[in-house]
Amino acid sequence: MALANLSALLQDVNKQYSLSNVLGKIPVLHFHSEFNICPECGTVLITQKVKQRTVFTKVYSEIKVKEHIKQCKKCNKKYYSSELLKLVQKHCNYSYDCIVEVGKLRYIKKRQISEIQEIFNNKYDLQISYTQIRRLCYKLYVLNEKYPVISIEKYPLFFTKIE
């Protein structure tokens, strides 16, 4: 009982001191391509557009990301931020740490999807839908095919279809 109270207290502290609560607003992070000159033709790159999206991370909860996409005027090639790609996949709003956490809770700790929702809400101050959790599980499955780290012998549940 005391341990449960302590756990609830720590979750409240986590929420209270989340980055957006401390700053009083959702933090905005800027990401730039590491190239200033086109590696193909040597032309100076210009910023083609700044793309904004919301990203959910386990550590910082909700953040706004502004990606400054550069383009070569001569060969039209576009250059994106490689740092942003290390944080979150293209066309995805949940960072890799969320994907890994969902996978860990689902396949290693064998939590139900509703429990994962509760953990994300209480511990990481993130609202996440049932469908999104399933999508993240699938993303982890696809990533594991590309970069295998999870073995079928150790975690057979990972390789069974989620209902």
Ligand SMILES: [Zn+2]
């Ligand atoms: Zn070029």
